[in-house]
Amino acid sequence: MPRRPTRTVPTVVVPGLNGSGEGHWQTWLEEQLREAGRETVRPDFGDHDRPELAPWLAALRATLAPLPADGFDVVAHSLGAVLWLHHVSTVADPGDSPRPARVLLVAPPSPRTRLEAVAGFFPPPLDVDRVRRGADGTVLVAGSDDPYLPNGIAAEYGLPLKMATTVVPDGGHLNTESGYGPWPAVLDWCRRDNLAFF
Template structure:
């Protein structure tokens, strides 16, 4: 049986608070996609260490501005996933995504002064559905920033499929996710499911 060609749409990588440094899976993923001739984008946040909701939204929308509607994917991690939920609340501000993976969003009840304007995130089913052809949630079962679990925090309220990874912490470099082949596999497949 002939091998199906790899997905070739642009991928937008949205990091969280503190960014995703050289050891993070998002940076590794960008490198692998670029080596394969794929276009990647990352919002140019003014300061990843001092998140600003209005500034981050503007940077995200600038990164998305000239992408083809229904012709790009988004992988957002941590606070970047929460940012996406804010972004989709205002329809028509950017082209609609084809697929979105929201990875390890912190709990909607997060109380942290430096990022309090991001919380609680808007959890409107219709807005999320309008923002992409499909959205999936991915988190581990022991994320310290998501103690209630991804299904209870986001999956049930948003009516979105969830993928739970056993023992993955915050799915970042500190929890061993410097290289994450599952993320690359998702980028190369057409279906929405993460695994």
């Protein structure tokens, strides 16, 4: 018997470098949720090919500002997941920014990333307490063979943040190049209430 959709809160989709455009699972997810009558919002980062930390943080906060505290989800991919870690590390007071109910961080690149185009985002802050205060619950998902996570998601983020991780076998960077287009598992996560990804 298929699982019945139960969750109706807004979903904030936070893309990474290049904007998760046509064919990417984040774009597919937005389409699926909207067809089901769900609200989705996405920060306006302007030029996705030239990311800068301060403007991206400002765009994320502007997107979150009107949302109900503990009444929305965040689904962030790649550099967007790293951006989320910067966001929660700089929210000094819980009233400064609405807190989501759940956060899904997908394939954040290694904290030791040396790509010049995103150098200002690395290393990301790995503050356990601030990440925990930043949402009712946060989980990590990454491919077993992600080229941007040479030591694996658990070693790079899960253990430092003391956070649950899900490894997708042969998932690569969980992007269009890895075949994630439609991704039913992430849609299923958005539809239900529990935090675990699988």
